[in-house]
Amino acid sequence: MPEIFINGQPVQAADDETVLQAALRNGYFIPYFCWHKSLSIHGNCRICGVQPEGKNWVEIACNMPVAEGMRVLTDSDLVREHRKATMQFITLNHPVDCGICDKAGECTLQDYHFEYNGGRSISIDAKVRSTKHVELSKRIVLDNERCILCTRCVRFTREISKSNALGVKQRGDESLVRASEDGAFDRDAYSDNVIDICPVGALLSRSFLHQARVWYLKPTPSVCPGCARGCTVNLWHRKPEWKLRALDPKQNVSIARVTPLENPAVNGLWICNKGRDLAPIFERARAEQPMLKGQPTDLPGAIAAARGLIAGAKQPVALVSSWGSNEELAAFAGAFRDRFATFVKADHLPADGEPLQDDLLIRADKNPNTAGARALFGDAPAAFAEGTDLVLVWGEGCNFAGLPRGAKVIFLNAYLQPENGHADAFIPISIQTERSGHYTNFEGTVSAFAACFPKPPSVADAEQLFAELAPPAGRRA
Numbered sequence: 001m002p003e004i005f006i007n008g009q010p011v012q013a014a015d016d017e018t019v020l021q022a023a024l025r026n027g028y029f030i031p032y033f034c035w036h037k038s039l040s041i042h043g044n045c046r047i048c049g050v051q052p053e054g055k056n057w058v059e060i061a062c063n064m065p066v067a068e069g070m071r072v073l074t075d076s077d078l079v080r081e082h083r084k085a086t087m088q089f090i091t092l093n094h095p096v097d098c099g100i101c102d103k104a105g106e107c108t109l110q111d112y113h114f115e116y117n118g119g120r121s122i123s124i125d126a127k128v129r130s131t132k133h134v135e136l137s138k139r140i141v142l143d144n145e146r147c148i149l150c151t152r153c154v155r156f157t158r159e160i161s162k163s164n165a166l167g168v169k170q171r172g173d174e175s176l177v178r179a180s181e182d183g184a185f186d187r188d189a190y191s192d193n194v195i196d197i198c199p200v201g202a203l204l205s206r207s208f209l210h211q212a213r214v215w216y217l218k219p220t221p222s223v224c225p226g227c228a229r230g231c232t233v234n235l236w237h238r239k240p241e242w243k244l245r246a247l248d249p250k251q252n253v254s255i256a257r258v259t260p261l262e263n264p265a266v267n268g269l270w271i272c273n274k275g276r277d278l279a280p281i282f283e284r285a286r287a288e289q290p291m292l293k294g295q296p297t298d299l300p301g302a303i304a305a306a307r308g309l310i311a312g313a314k315q316p317v318a319l320v321s322s323w324g325s326n327e328e329l330a331a332f333a334g335a336f337r338d339r340f341a342t343f344v345k346a347d348h349l350p351a352d353g354e355p356l357q358d359d360l361l362i363r364a365d366k367n368p369n370t371a372g373a374r375a376l377f378g379d380a381p382a383a384f385a386e387g388t389d390l391v392l393v394w395g396e397g398c399n400f401a402g403l404p405r406g407a408k409v410i411f412l413n414a415y416l417q418p419e420n421g422h423a424d425a426f427i428p429i430s431i432q433t434e435r436s437g438h439y440t441n442f443e444g445t446v447s448a449f450a451a452c453f454p455k456p457p458s459v460a461d462a463e464q465l466f467a468e469l470a471p472p473a474g475r476r477a
């Protein structure tokens with residue numbers, strides 16, 4: 001453990017650390033653009049310069065290995081002058097169009113300009129223009145005038161997603177980030193991570209483009225239900241205090257964007273593109289009308305009818321949801337373990353063209369809580385014994401044609417589906433964004449999700465519902 005001195009203070013560094021890493025870990029901030037803790041070191045932006053004590057020059061801290069007794073200054077006059085000059089250089093041809101840039105509010109360039117430069121450009125030359133609104137892929141647009149050529153995006157495709165889809169062509173102020181022409185960036189299932197790691201507003205999500213200013217949004221921690229990895233994510237949505245009144249009120253209760261929530265135990269810093277597209281998954285047309293054989297009823301009426309069907313059944317079978325939370329599954333087990341023959345159902349199967357599985361994150365099981373459900377109910381495939389007279393189906397993915405003929409059906413579902421109207425009792429239920437809970441991923445790691453929107457009043461919360469449907473002995477107070 002080498003001891004180094006930062007601004008005269010002793011700091012214990014790890015053997016393989018750089019000065020930048022040792023400084024950040026010990027609470028000394030050194031600015032950086034091109035350095036990223038999960039990527040190789042390129043050392044091209046030069047903003048991380050520190051002054052070796054007693055010398056009259058600066059060196060970049062991101063590529064400076066620590067050595068016993070090393071002494072550096074991170075806030076000397078020379079370092080401040082270097083940062084100011086570097087910011088002048090980096091913004092030389094930058095359009096400074098923060099007012100229309102989606103990155104505004106979370107842009108490193110804005111923050112550093114404010115912190116380390118603060119002045120107008122001293123250049124007397126016209127800015128060099130570059131290409132704008134470049135379609136880098138079907139999901140991402142690039143503004144080359146905003147790009148500071150840090151190459152984080154390029155290194156991401158080489159070192160993390162391994163698509164090798166991005167590169168820099170030309171030289172000097174004609175340098176351009178470009179996608180390879182074989183469509184590899186379109187096929188990169190992790191491409192949208194470059195939007196997060198771009199330190200400026202050069203890489204922009206087409207689905208989020210000009211949709212919201214980030215300071216009107218807030219993140220709710222959640223779990224991606226797109227596969228058994230269960231990546232932790234932030235679901236961004238409108239802050240209640242900035243509720244829209246004149247525009248479509250649905251925008252107040254919809255997901256504006258999804259970003260990774262760093263989690264070393266599950267997904268590290270990354271998520272796949274499916275995780276970015278949770279809005280179209282969660283925001284499908286909802287089922288909100290309780291029904292008895294297609295006839296509308298109210299929620300208490302549907303619950304009473306379902307309770308009666310359960311009480312009268314001789315051989316009931318339940319197909320439980322692999323999208324149910326641990327809390328809901330435990331509530332089902334507590335209420336019905338001895339009453340139903342229970343099997344775990346795959347609510348979602350891989351969609352056409354969807355990546356099945358890879359070495360980074362994506363899993364073939366497209367359900368978030370198969371592990372949690374199987375821990376309670378086993379992994380036997382669904383079987384209907386002779387005489388099965390009731391099937392309780394919870395969630396999507398049921399092959400209704402395969403249910404025993406003549407058996408009554410109780411169906412708990414959140415989305416519009418033709419079978420809703422065929423069930424003897426149909427009870428609409430809430431979705432993940434309307435409740436809190438936990439999922440257990442395929443490796444046994446448990447992650448929490450929180451509610452961000454209220455549930456519609458006519459839909460049931462499954463955890464509470466199971467307690468209400470339980471036979472009197474299993475009913476909770």
Ligand code: SF4
Nearest residue numbers: 147148150151153198
């Ligand atoms: S597009 Fe962004 S991440 Fe890529 S090189 Fe330019 S500034 Fe860096």
Ligand code: SF4
Nearest residue numbers: 224226227231272275
């Ligand atoms: S890897 Fe799976 S859990 Fe993670 S973001 Fe992609 S679909 Fe969601």
Ligand code: FES
Nearest residue numbers: 043045046048062
């Ligand atoms: S962060 Fe060190 S040179 Fe870019």
